[in-house]
Amino acid sequence: MEDSLRWLSTNKTNWLVIFDGANTPELEFRSLLPSCGHGNVIITTQRSTFPSSSEWPRSESRLARMNQEDALDLLAKITGRALPLTSSSPELLHLIEIVQHVPLSLTLAGLYLKKHSTISIDESCGLYREDIRKRLTRQTTQSQLQRTSFQELVRATCTINFLGLNHHASNLLQVLVFLHHRGISEEIFQRAAEGLSTYSSILPPTETETRVRSFLKTLIVPFLDDENDWNSTKFAYQMAELLDSSFLELPQPGGLYSIPPCVHSSIAETQVQDTQFLCRVATHLLALAVDSTREDDEELGFRRQISAHVNSVLIQGENISLDEAARFVLVYVANGQLEEAETLQLEVVEFRKRMLGEGHHLTLDSQEQLDTIYNLQGKVGPDAHSNDEDSLTSLSHSQLSRRPRVVHNRISALNDIVKHFTLVARLRDLTHELGPCLVTRTSWGGLGDVYRTVMRDGTEIAVKTLRPGWSKPDNKITKYTAREIAAWSKLDHPNILEFLGLAVFQNQLVMISPWMHCGDVVEYAKRRGANRCSLVHGDIKGANALVSEDGIVKLTDFGLTIVQDPDVYISITEKGGGTERWMAPELLLEDTAVRSEKADAYALGMTFLEIFTGLPPFSSVRRNCAVVAMITRGEKVKYPEELSLYTRHSDRVWDILQQCWQWKPSDRPTAEQIKEGFYEIM
Numbered sequence: 001m002e003d004s005l006r007w008l009s010t011n012k013t014n015w016l017v018i019f020d021g022a023n024t025p026e027l028e029f030r031s032l033l034p035s036c037g038h039g040n041v042i043i044t045t046q047r048s049t050f051p052s053s054s055e056w057p058r059s060e061s062r063l064a065r066m067n068q069e070d071a072l073d074l075l076a077k078i079t080g081r082a083l084p085l086t087s088s089s090p091e092l093l094h095l096i097e098i099v100q101h102v103p104l105s106l107t108l109a110g111l112y113l114k115k116h117s118t119i120s121i122d123e124s125c126g127l128y129r130e131d132i133r134k135r136l137t138r139q140t141t142q143s144q145l146q147r148t149s150f151q152e153l154v155r156a157t158c159t160i161n162f163l164g165l166n167h168h169a170s171n172l173l174q175v176l177v178f179l180h181h182r183g184i185s186e187e188i189f190q191r192a193a194e195g196l197s198t199y200s201s202i203l204p205p206t207e208t209e210t211r212v213r214s215f216l217k218t219l220i221v222p223f224l225d226d227e228n229d230w231n232s233t234k235f236a237y238q239m240a241e242l243l244d245s246s247f248l249e250l251p252q253p254g255g256l257y258s259i260p261p262c263v264h265s266s267i268a269e270t271q272v273q274d275t276q277f278l279c280r281v282a283t284h285l286l287a288l289a290v291d292s293t294r295e296d297d298e299e300l301g302f303r304r305q306i307s308a309h310v311n312s313v314l315i316q317g318e319n320i321s322l323d324e325a326a327r328f329v330l331v332y333v334a335n336g337q338l339e340e341a342e343t344l345q346l347e348v349v350e351f352r353k354r355m356l357g358e359g360h361h362l363t364l365d366s367q368e369q370l371d372t373i374y375n376l377q378g379k380v381g382p383d384a385h386s387n388d389e390d391s392l393t394s395l396s397h398s399q400l401s402r403r404p405r406v407v408h409n410r411i412s413a414l415n416d417i418v419k420h421f422t423l424v425a426r427l428r429d430l431t432h433e434l435g436p437c438l439v440t441r442t443s444w445g446g447l448g449d450v451y452r453t454v455m456r457d458g459t460e461i462a463v464k465t466l467r468p469g470w471s472k473p474d475n476k477i478t479k480y481t482a483r484e485i486a487a488w489s490k491l492d493h494p495n496i497l498e499f500l501g502l503a504v505f506q507n508q509l510v511m512i513s514p515w516m517h518c519g520d521v522v523e524y525a526k527r528r529g530a531n532r533c534s535l536v537h538g539d540i541k542g543a544n545a546l547v548s549e550d551g552i553v554k555l556t557d558f559g560l561t562i563v564q565d566p567d568v569y570i571s572i573t574e575k576g577g578g579t580e581r582w583m584a585p586e587l588l589l590e591d592t593a594v595r596s597e598k599a600d601a602y603a604l605g606m607t608f609l610e611i612f613t614g615l616p617p618f619s620s621v622r623r624n625c626a627v628v629a630m631i632t633r634g635e636k637v638k639y640p641e642e643l644s645l646y647t648r649h650s651d652r653v654w655d656i657l658q659q660c661w662q663w664k665p666s667d668r669p670t671a672e673q674i675k676e677g678f679y680e681i682m
Helices: 002-010 068-079 090-098 103-115 121-135 142-146 150-162 167-176 186-198 207-223 232-244 261-270 275-289 297-305 307-316 322-334 338-356 361-376 397-401 413-424 474-488 521-528 585-589 597-613 624-632 642-646 650-660 671-681
Strands: 016-020 040-044 249-252 256-258 440-444 448-454 460-466 501-505 508-514 545-547 553-555
Touching (some): 068 090, 090 121, 103 121, 103 150, 121 150, 150 261, 167 207, 167 232, 167 275, 186 207, 186 232, 186 275, 186 297, 207 232, 207 275, 275 307, 275 322, 297 307, 297 322, 322 338, 322 361, 338 361, 413 474, 460 474, 474 508, 585 597, 585 624, 597 650, 642 650
Antiparallel strands (some): 448 460, 460 508, 501 508, 545 553
């Protein structure tokens, strides 16, 4: 472009350059002009702002309008009726003046008159004028209507005609406006129809993704015959309706449709009800049209054809799925947009590592493709298998800012997990309900922290977060938090702390629960006496059993809980984890041992000991590794003198605790038996 402008500035002839359709808002008109005082430049645009005469003294900016005679001829041609002269029809004259003699507005007005051909011209013109008045909320008088801006006028006339479309045509148009306004082909829909019947996502679809596929199916099925094969005639018939309504322009060479830019923007601004959902439909339409199993010339040619459409949906959409991103990478590579392909493929690799694992064949394939993209650019990429940091977030801001098409649409494991829990599991996302006040960290352990804060309605809550950096990368923290949410949200019991919902807090997935003012059971027992605690169940340790204001024990911390539920697709391991002083011997000493109710009975006994004494198990031993060594040698907890200070039934309590600590799991009592034992004492 710069070389061409430089050549024009040195070629002192009366040349003419036409820039047709310079509609992009960010485009500087001055950048289209060579630095000289000769030659001619014509710029056509749908933009409402033009350079002032003071900026360009020798320029002329005008909106193309038709004279009254030509306007009348156009209306007569569209309506198919013999129209009276404007001198004998004031209503017709007013109509032409209201639409400002602009061809597009006249065309849309003519279509309205054609649909109301059963009444007189004056009556239909009057109806149209009143309809226009309703759409232009700021204008109330005839003189004001005539001063309406071109953009407002087009929006109003487009709205009137849009409401006259059938349901399928209106839905189709709402999806089309998310594509680039030029180069819309039948092949996109035909390929998507073929892909729709065979497509299956790698991960379980969210409710939104299911809705997207269902909506897209309602758009495509009318274009199929009785045997579910593509029917070009049906597609052409539907597009003809949009052509007749002036929402599409006549097909370009190759059968490519286009939407007039002003119509494109007007429909997008006024008629699209659910912007992000319909953008997802357009995104999925394009992704289905890409065949990732082919690399022949026909497939590569198609990928080059839809590049502008892919850019359009990525710019407008908030997010894309893993499968869609992987297919769009192929489009970018085919078009030589290697920086965009690299940015998107980095996200695909990282996401597959998080959700599928580093050894999964799809993860390995995506890493190989990323290496290929680096090779095409002549550079060596970062180690995608490093666990030290996310290779995507390690990119500098300046690097990311050079990729505007996709940087704002990052595939996020965090976002995907939040979507799963809110859309599929129906959990509450409380991110935007957290209050603006400062939060206070009230407790912390080996793995996580608990913060005390309030919601916007004043409710005090606890925010539990696993701590980043404890020898695990951030993506592992998110996965472990998701495990605990999956387990905790399935539990409903008076003695289990209520799970209120999840949130994104300090760029991390967190869990929200009510704030327990009385602290944990050990603190409660110290303040009010152990005999005041009506315990009926226990968890791994006293710190995970909180007490409400009315004295009810509420269990918390379910990161190690086993939940078998087909709706939870995040796997929850049965091995490892826990705190050594409370853990059953088999969990410490046997590689094949799994957490069980009998192991919980052992931990429950240790929890009761902690409540009665106010001290953790093996309190005289400082180091956890020494405790493990003692358990390995078969040493048991010694009778604590503090026990007799808290209850006159200390011997019977001690007997119950020792039953809980039997070496063989089968010899330990059940939770029900433990409860009955304490009931007898009480």
